[in-house]
Amino acid sequence: MEPPGTAGDSEASSPHVVLISAGASHSVALLSGHIVCSWGRGEDGQLGHGNAEDRLIPTLLSALDNARIVSIVCGADHTTAYSESELQVYSWGWGDFGRLGHGNSSDVFTPQPIKALQGIIIKQIACGDSHCLAVTMDGEVQSWGRNQNGQLGLGTTEDSLVPQKIQSFQGIPVKMIAAGAEHTAAVTEDGELYGWGWGRYGNLGLGDRNDRLIPEKVSSVGEQKMVLVACGWRHTITVSSSGGLYTYGWSKYGQLGHGDFEDHLVPHQVEALQSSHVSQISGGWRHTMGLTSDGKLYGWGWNKFGQVGVGDNVDHCSPVQVKFPNEEKVVQISCGWRHTIAVTERKNLFSWGRGTCGQLGHGDILDRDSPKMIEVLSTDGSGCKEIDSLKIESVSGKVWISPSERYAIVPDEKLTKELVDPVKGNGNDASVPDTDVKRIRI
Secondary structure (H helix, E strand, O other): OOOOOOOOOOOOOOOOOEEEEOOOEEEEEEEEEEEEEEOOOOOOOOOOOOOOOOEEEEEOOOOHOOEEEEEEOOHHHHHHHHEEOOOOEEEEEEHHHOOOOOOOOOOEEEEOHHHHHHHOOOOEEEOOOOOOEEEEEOEEEEEEEEOOOOOOOOOOOOEEEEEEEOOOOOOOOOOEEEOOOOOEEEOOOOOEEEEEOOOOOOOOOOOOOOOOOEEEEEOOOOOOOOEEEEEEEEEEEEEEEOOOEEEEEEOOOOOOOOOOOOEEEEEEHHHHHHHOOOOEEOOOEEEEEEEEOOOOOEEEEOOOOOOOOOOOOEEEEEEEEEOHHHHHOOEEEEEOOOEEEEEOOOOEEEEEEOOOOOOOOOOOOEEEEEEEEEEOOOOOOHHHHHHHHHHHHHHHHHOOHHHHHOOOOOHHHHHHHHHHHHHHHOOOOOOOOOOOOHHHOO
């Protein structure tokens, strides 16, 4: 479950970022030593700090200090984490439709264990807008949350307040899953690609715009074996064993990367990257990121807030390389709805895009159209020793740090108070569909 440079690395050295995940308007990072930080919008409890406050810089999540977390995944407005030593999944944030898996629809402001998954070895967790899935080490898939379009794969359209096993995968070991707004995709250990849920934009890859209530195999990829899959809000991204990148679904903003703005109902290779070996992918609300094996990062799609990271605010329908200082190579990428975060080989963390809730982690609410280092979580930044000292104090129990002060670097209080209040009531997107009150206010 852990990538190279795991949370089990030596804790003697300064903490560094191991895993990142971005939600609708918040971000989470797992540092070496099993330290979890979160920042950005906190209105629904998705930061896990026990209140609804936004955080403009990374804040240590003390509630998980002793859980030895090895993975973190953001949904739109909720977050999950997995403790391998405890064999326990935790979740917190917005609880509507049962997306937290706790048996109810209540919001939760601090990490709580999902009792139905206690004792199960989890290989991977995926979170969409309002639903979640977990792949067990045996390749079984559990799903929970919203299900109005069949995105849970259970054969019904009833929401599930607790995890349920997807019976359709009985005897078919799943390798990886991905969740979009209301659709889900998976690749099996044999390299087969599946889609289910909301299919209005061809985002299931099945050649039509129909919903599916149970997983259905995507046959159009022929003999290609798929090894990675990711979902944007209404589009899907997958990578073949040879490193070829394929996308399908909604493309109004060019998020498929095919040089046009046309939807594709079946997987279509991104020609612009056909000579590259794609090693990692991530989908945002309407933008996409692809990382190649030589550490180059490419972005395309909706770019109103600079979330593609190429120095402008123009939508791009073909991949454009994202430039980093000193040509640093990228090793990890995660797309939020309107922002993006990335880790470089030098263990520096960068962010760009929408910053109105502090989700970029720079202590302000500014948008940025190119990568900017998050100093406090970067090896070449200013804060690693600060994090280390706070972590030692926290774990030892000798010094108690209040939640309001539990920042990786405690900012000037006057500055923070001035900036936090205006964050509330940020602008809406007129094109947000459906009637979800909470989604529309995002």
